[in-house]
Amino acid sequence: MYASSVLYLIVRIVSLVAAVVGLVLRGIADLVGPQGCAACDAALERRSVFCSRCASMVERATTPAPKRAPFVFGGPLRDALHRLKYGSRPDLARPLGELLRAHVASEPGFERIDLVVAVPLHPKRLVDRGFNQAALLARSAARELGARFDTGLLVRTTATLAQARLSAEERRTNVDGAFTARRADRIRGRRVLLVDDVVTTGATMEACRRALLDAGAAEVVTLALAAA
Numbered sequence: 001m002y003a004s005s006v007l008y009l010i011v012r013i014v015s016l017v018a019a020v021v022g023l024v025l026r027g028i029a030d031l032v033g034p035q036g037c038a039a040c041d042a043a044l045e046r047r048s049v050f051c052s053r054c055a056s057m058v059e060r061a062t063t064p065a066p067k068r069a070p071f072v073f074g075g076p077l078r079d080a081l082h083r084l085k086y087g088s089r090p091d092l093a094r095p096l097g098e099l100l101r102a103h104v105a106s107e108p109g110f111e112r113i114d115l116v117v118a119v120p121l122h123p124k125r126l127v128d129r130g131f132n133q134a135a136l137l138a139r140s141a142a143r144e145l146g147a148r149f150d151t152g153l154l155v156r157t158t159a160t161l162a163q164a165r166l167s168a169e170e171r172r173t174n175v176d177g178a179f180t181a182r183r184a185d186r187i188r189g190r191r192v193l194l195v196d197d198v199v200t201t202g203a204t205m206e207a208c209r210r211a212l213l214d215a216g217a218a219e220v221v222t223l224a225l226a227a228a
């Protein structure tokens with residue numbers, strides 16, 4: 001009896017120490033920053049997202065809602081997002097999230113946001129990939145704004161076709177009614193920032209925006225990291 005409780009105590013202490021060490025290591029990794037450029041892995045001289053060569057090729061965007069995004073989807077930014085999504089590099093969400101974070105911090109209109117949500121993946125795709133890149137970016141924005149971040153409020157109810165191969169009209173019908181808002185009590189009256197990684201025609205953003213407004217959101221502002 002006594003031996004088993006001592007053993008239990010030891011196991012608890014060891015797991016606690018392991019958790020603390022893990023947190024400290026993650027903190028150090030965050031301080032040190034990424035090992036290289038988010039697009040090409042070149043060594044970084046200072047804490048930044050891209051190397052100077054890639055940074056010079058990242059293009060600023062000035063697209064209106066629902067295609068609002070700080071950058072053009074192309075060049076090194078497209079490479080970085082591609083690596084994040086398909087290259088098993090969820091670590092790139094941190095530097096890319098910094099870009100979104102800097103945008104909401106410097107641009108007017110985001111200070112009134114009190115809830116941040118991301119365009120959801122279909123559950124099957126989420127299982128395949130292991131993470132929702134839009135949610136990882138959205139979390140950075142929420143942290144900057146001091147707003148609540150909630151991943152479970154929007155759900156993709158139908159497995160839509162990949163938007164990339166469809167025309168603008170097909171994209172609209174493809175995502176029409178594909179999203180449902182859950183927990184209207186957490187949405188009602190909120191000023192919501194809806195985040196995606198890339199916006200193309202804006203059809204997905206618009207379908208999500210409508211679902212949030214139907215659930216009673218006072219306002220829905222859309223923002224992607226890049227506009228195609």
Ligand SMILES: [Zn+2]
Binds near residue numbers: 038039040042051055
């Ligand atoms: Zn680079």
